[in-house]
Amino acid sequence: MSTVTRVDPAGPAGSTRSLSQRRPLGDRSFQILALACGLLVLVILVLIAVTTSQQASSWFSAEGFKIFTNNWSPGANQFGALAFIYGTAITAVIAIIMSVPVSVGIALLLTEVVPHRWARPIVYVVDLLAVVPSVVWGLWGILVFAPWLQKIYTDIAGGVNGVPVLGPLFGQPVSGASFFTAGIILAFMITPIVTSLSREVIATVPAIDKEGAYALGATRWEMIRGAVWPHSQGGVVGAVLLGLGRAMGETIAVALVIGSSPEITSHLFAPGYNLPAGIANLFGEASGEFRAALMGMGVLLFVLTIIINVVARGIVERNARRKRGA
Amino acid sequence: MAAVSTEPQQVDLREPAGWRRTKNRIATWLMVLSFVLVIIPLGFVLVSVIAKGASSINWSFLTGGPVPSVVAPAGVGGLGPAVLGTIEITALATVMAVPLGVLGAIYLNEYGGRNWLAALIGFMSDVMTGVPSIIMGLFIFTIWVLHFGLSGLAGAFALGCLMLPIVIRSSYEMLRLVPNALREGSYALGATKARVTVTVVLPAAIGGIVSGVLLAIARAAGETAPLLFCIGAAETTNSNVFSGANTALPLQIFSNASQPYTGAAQRGWGAALTLIAICFILMIAARLVTARFARYSR
Numbered sequence: 012m013s014t015v016t017r018v019d020p021a022g023p024a025g026s027t028r029s030l031s032q033r034r035p036l037g038d039r040s041f042q043i044l045a046l047a048c049g050l051l052v053l054v055i056l057v058l059i060a061v062t063t064s065q066q067a068s069s070w071f072s073a074e075g076f077k078i079f080t081n082n083w084s085p086g087a088n089q090f091g092a093l094a095f096i097y098g099t100a101i102t103a104v105i106a107i108i109m110s111v112p113v114s115v116g117i118a119l120l121l122t123e124v125v126p127h128r129w130a131r132p133i134v135y136v137v138d139l140l141a142v143v144p145s146v147v148w149g150l151w152g153i154l155v156f157a158p159w160l161q162k163i164y165t166d167i168a169g170g171v172n173g174v175p176v177l178g179p180l181f182g183q184p185v186s187g188a189s190f191f192t193a194g195i196i197l198a199f200m201i202t203p204i205v206t207s208l209s210r211e212v213i214a215t216v217p218a219i220d221k222e223g224a225y226a227l228g229a230t231r232w233e234m235i236r237g238a239v240w241p242h243s244q245g246g247v248v249g250a251v252l253l254g255l256g257r258a259m260g261e262t263i264a265v266a267l268v269i270g271s272s273p274e275i276t277s278h279l280f281a282p283g284y285n286l287p288a289g290i291a292n293l294f295g296e297a298s299g300e301f302r303a304a305l306m307g308m309g310v311l312l313f314v315l316t317i318i319i320n321v322v323a324r325g326i327v328e329r330n331a332r333r334k335r336g337a
Numbered sequence: 338m339a340a341v342s343t344e345p346q347q348v349d350l351r352e353p354a355g356w357r358r359t360k361n362r363i364a365t366w367l368m369v370l371s372f373v374l375v376i377i378p379l380g381f382v383l384v385s386v387i388a389k390g391a392s393s394i395n396w397s398f399l400t401g402g403p404v405p406s407v408v409a410p411a412g413v414g415g416l417g418p419a420v421l422g423t424i425e426i427t428a429l430a431t432v433m434a435v436p437l438g439v440l441g442a443i444y445l446n447e448y449g450g451r452n453w454l455a456a457l458i459g460f461m462s463d464v465m466t467g468v469p470s471i472i473m474g475l476f477i478f479t480i481w482v483l484h485f486g487l488s489g490l491a492g493a494f495a496l497g498c499l500m501l502p503i504v505i506r507s508s509y510e511m512l513r514l515v516p517n518a519l520r521e522g523s524y525a526l527g528a529t530k531a532r533v534t535v536t537v538v539l540p541a542a543i544g545g546i547v548s549g550v551l552l553a554i555a556r557a558a559g560e561t562a563p564l565l566f567c568i569g570a571a572e573t574t575n576s577n578v579f580s581g582a583n584t585a586l587p588l589q590i591f592s593n594a595s596q597p598y599t600g601a602a603q604r605g606w607g608a609a610l611t612l613i614a615i616c617f618i619l620m621i622a623a624r625l626v627t628a629r630f631a632r633y634s635r
Binding site for chain 1: 357358360361363364365367368369370371372374375376378379381382383385386436437438440441443444445447448449454455457458460461462463464465467468469470471472473475476479480498501502505529530531532534535555558559560561562565566587590591593594595602605606609612613616617620624
């Protein structure tokens with residue numbers, strides 16, 4: 012019986028060391044260095060979770076499940092964060108509702124309608140939205156956009172006054188800074204990412220399916236509904252979820268335009284707060300228990316966005332793999 | 338004998354008439370409309386920033402100091418400390434994140450292959466791009482600022498955490514495009530794997546990697562949230578990035594934007610124009626590098 016050992020034929024006679032053991036030290040250390048850098052990502056993510064939770068532990072242990080109540084009064088050491096969570100959800104949902112149809116529309120325009128040489132400039136223009144820094148959106152939002160929106164809000168509120176459902180949703184604005192303004196600004200900011208991911212997904216639809224639909228006499232719209240949509244549905248859902256994650260974590264623009272008032276109200280034109288904006292605006296003056304509470308809100312936000320991102324990436328990857336396999 | 342028609346069948350190639358055609362037209366116009374809906378806010382922002390910011394931009398605004406308080410009227414002092422701070426902090430973050438990110442990407446593509454660890458790292462670095470930037474600020478505040486105090490270095494750590502996954506992702510995509518024949522050719526000449534990677538694979542992908550890095554820098558330079566708790570608020574120039582409070586353009590925009598004074602608004606617009614100009618220049622540079630140097634593209 013003999014075990015197979017790979018012996019270097021060019022090595023000195025009698026050498027029994029295998030090839031892999033004979034790699035130069037530099038080669039092996041480079042591999043280890045590269046591995047360490049790869050692992051750094053995992054290390055940072057774990058460290059974020061551990062260290063911020065430690066800082067927030069006193070909030071979690073002092074309040075228990077009361078962190079999910081709407082009892083926010085830092086003066087009385089009461090830190091129920093429900094209003095912030097509510098604001099995060101509301102603004103992100105408004106952003107998604109406004110951004111997704113537009114993003115999918117642009118993605119379809121790029122992949123199915125315009126000639127190839129026009130697609131590139133359109134992509135550049137959409138990507139410019141992502142290059143404008145968050146804080147510039149915020150500055151423009153609070154100094155230009157919100158005062159302009161306030162007039163529109165007042166008109167809408169006057170129009171729907173007393174109408175069931177719409178009345179309580181769109182009441183008289185206090186100022187231009189509100190949930191709705193924050194949602195609109197977020198929609199601008201997440202449109203580039205949702206567009207580019209949807210476009211990637213839609214681009215994987217096999218040409219033969221599309222040609223088949225055309226051959227059956229379908230119009231372009233019928234082809235999109237019959238051939239493109241069934242193929243890319245799942246991936247677009249993933250893209251939308253990633254957009255949702257972005258909208259929930261976007262900080263500075265929202266901190267400037269949301270109105271900074273921790274309240275739960277159905278009234279979308281009212282000022283509110285969300286998790287990241289609350290942390291950004293209040294952290295500077297906080298200490299002790301207050302700081303622990305804000306840290307804990309950061310942990311909540313981290314966990315939420317990690318879950319959403321893992322699910323979304325999972326959907327996108329599974330979709331891509333299925334496409335490759337088919 | 339049955340009559341066989343030999344003349345070719347006429348196929349109607351015109352667009353189908355009626356409701357089907359109308360629906361198709363509506364759908365196409367809606368797609369064009371969605372693009373228009375994106376141009377409007379973008380144009381609106383750019384026009385506002387240029388119109389309101391251009392008047393306050395001058396040499397002493399960009400390089401002078403100290404940073405005036407928010408109640409000061411326009412034209413007092415300058416944002417020199419913030420411009421310098423932004424350059425220092427972003428440069429330091431780049432120096433930290435780029436080598437680590439490129440090496441991480443090398444592990445994923447050259448060494449990891451299809452094993453589970455590489456798959457996990459690749460997946461988690463994608464997830465990490467979705468972690469809100471303010472979390473990076475809280476993280477660095479916890480592990481660094483609480484022990485060593487506010488400094489430009491802490492801000493650079495936070496921005497570096499933000500850039501790392503972006504650099505990994507873009508470099509990985511570029512390394513993947515390098516044809517295997519190049520690697521095999523150098524192995525055949527007896528080169529070790531490290532040597533092949535550094536002297537053959539990296540140079541082949543460098544155009545795309547640089548372009549990805551420039552985009553990551555543009556993203557980091559505009560970020561406010563990670564710096565908020567890390568670098569403090571200095572009013573004078575702090576050229577020592579490793580210790581002492583510092584300041585940056587995005588922070589100046591943020592503090593001026595939240596104030597009702599006209600002088601503050603004026604400075605905010607000026608700083609916003611400067612910041613947008615920096616980000617756009619980086620993005621255009623990235624496009625030029627891609628067009629000029631990228632040998633392999635998707």
